[in-house]
Amino acid sequence: MRPLSKTLLACLCVASASAGVAHAQAKDDESCHTVRFVDIGWTDITSTTALASVVFEGLGYAPKTTVASVPISLAGLKSKQIDVSLGYWWPVQQKAVEPFLESKSIQKLEPPNLSGAKATLAVPSYEYAAGLKTFADIAKHRDELDGKIYGIEPGSSANAKIQKMIDANQFGLGGFKLVQSSEAGMLVTVERAIREKKWVVFLGWEPHPMNIQMKIDYLSGGDEVFGPNYGEARVYTLTNPDFLTRCPNAGKLVTNLRFTTQLENQLMQPVMNKERPAEAARAYLKKNPQVLDAWLAGVKTVDGKDGLPAVKQYLGL
Numbered sequence: 001m002r003p004l005s006k007t008l009l010a011c012l013c014v015a016s017a018s019a020g021v022a023h024a025q026a027k028d029d030e031s032c033h034t035v036r037f038v039d040i041g042w043t044d045i046t047s048t049t050a051l052a053s054v055v056f057e058g059l060g061y062a063p064k065t066t067v068a069s070v071p072i073s074l075a076g077l078k079s080k081q082i083d084v085s086l087g088y089w090w091p092v093q094q095k096a097v098e099p100f101l102e103s104k105s106i107q108k109l110e111p112p113n114l115s116g117a118k119a120t121l122a123v124p125s126y127e128y129a130a131g132l133k134t135f136a137d138i139a140k141h142r143d144e145l146d147g148k149i150y151g152i153e154p155g156s157s158a159n160a161k162i163q164k165m166i167d168a169n170q171f172g173l174g175g176f177k178l179v180q181s182s183e184a185g186m187l188v189t190v191e192r193a194i195r196e197k198k199w200v201v202f203l204g205w206e207p208h209p210m211n212i213q214m215k216i217d218y219l220s221g222g223d224e225v226f227g228p229n230y231g232e233a234r235v236y237t238l239t240n241p242d243f244l245t246r247c248p249n250a251g252k253l254v255t256n257l258r259f260t261t262q263l264e265n266q267l268m269q270p271v272m273n274k275e276r277p278a279e280a281a282r283a284y285l286k287k288n289p290q291v292l293d294a295w296l297a298g299v300k301t302v303d304g305k306d307g308l309p310a311v312k313q314y315l316g317l
Helices: 006-025 043-058 070-078 094-102 125-129 135-141 157-167 183-195 248-256 261-272 277-287 291-295 307-315
Strands: 036-039 064-067 084-090 114-124 148-150 177-179 202-206 216-218 233-239
Touching (some): 036 043, 036 070, 043 084, 043 261, 043 307, 070 094, 084 094, 114 261, 157 202, 277 307, 291 307
Parallel strands (some): 036 064, 036 084
Antiparallel strands (some): 084 233, 114 233
């Protein structure tokens, strides 16, 4: 066998050393063993954060969640006191978040962790079947609706959109009354109307358990009021600027996380009924372990073992 030249041998040594550095960089820094989430206090984000935390626990990490408002959560990400937020609702929070993205002090992960969310006016399915299918149909049924549109708490942006529509007599809705109350109060009113087969039009949104607790349909034609595609919204994951490079394995899981409106509809129900989020998340994963396959693709445990079997064992699957 022909001996290696000194030049080739030197190149191989450099390549080997480079590979060693790359391998070392692929491991999480010890500080990554505690993944610091922020929960902005919305039930859907509380639920998805609990899901992620249970999976991280199964991998041997020690996730920690801080509950904070949107402005404080963004400041925490910028200052690197927080690692991850699963709760950037676009376009609702766009004005608050954009400056941080433009200055590169926060990183937004693509694609969104939730697509297909929406918020617009809705009606019980029996009304939809009877012909109330669009915003333009509402005024035709003024008498059945008692001239009322039910919103949520005073001061909400959604209520403001409804009131503006009424004030401008858009869709012939001049003279309608916006009924404001809490989310819970509105839903009680809608549930009572459905039981009595009365007519009602109200602010609906998804994800939310109302979509599986009641048979409802969303009205089309309201793009000018709530935005296109039934007031479509997307939810993105945010990280502090160096989380993905400092914690590549934890970052891989965070990057893999994808949710569906149906998943969140189901998971939010026990959480809203006062079940502990971690317990609800664990129960959901035990019933729906298939979601783990995509989330844990390429993800290892904190000590470098395959992630999927470790998490399944942790859940007792």
